[in-house]
Amino acid sequence: MARMHTRRRGSSGSDKPATDEPPEWSDVDEDAIEERVVELAEQGHDPSQIGMKLRDEGVQGTPIPDVKLATGKKVTEILEEHDADPEIPEDLYNLLERAVRLRAHMDEHPGDAQNKRALQNTESKIRRLANYYRGDQIDESFAYTHERAKELVE
Template sequence: MARMHARRKGKSCSKRPLITENPTWVTISATEIEDIIVKMAKDGNVSAKIGLVLRDQYGVPDVKLATGKTITQIMKEKGVAPALPEDLSNLMRRAIDLNVHLKENRGDISNKRGLMLIEARIRRLERYYKRNGVLPKDWKYSLNTAELMLK
């Protein structure tokens, strides 16, 4: 499949080994993993960072195999999930930073196009999340509201 905003095809990447159960060498129980996730989420960490810490410091290769649920599902159950999905908020941060750059450098037309592409991705994700009920139907993206929500 081709890339979204480029006319080139992607390379295939490595896949995880097909494992259906938690490895025996993982010593942490599922409840301990959930407690760690909740504690880190309350500290303000996003789910990707929590997964990295669990892998590197606690030796948990896959949270879903260990607990039966993903990190975001655990965060939603415990009530510590962020208001916006992580991928949408990351794109909005990138758009804000690029807009600040473009205010200082008005002639930077390649980054102006980059901002358009990022905003197109944001609108596409917005439609997807509205359709699946993650965002309310009246939620609307704009740079001003994004700055207020994220900073």
């Protein structure tokens, strides 16, 4: 797949193994996994960080290679069930953080043309993603502004 703001192709990456069930050595109860997911979310971890912590640390010492295979639900679905999901989706939040960082850099270095373009591209991605999430996961009235992004990030 081609990259969004350049004329180059993206780099290829590895795929997950095609399996229908979790490995035999990872036989943790679904309820214990869900409790650990909610506990990690309450500690302030994002869904991707929760997945990595479950992969590395596991539940009760047993690693969980894939939450969806083990429980039948994605991490975000588990968080929604327990009302622990973040107010804005993780990918949008990460783009907002980046835009705030780039804007702060641009205030300090106004002649930096490369970062000016990077800021424009990031803000474009934010608007596109906000249109995708509007109504379902964010307010209908959500509109990107630097001030609003700064409030949400801090």
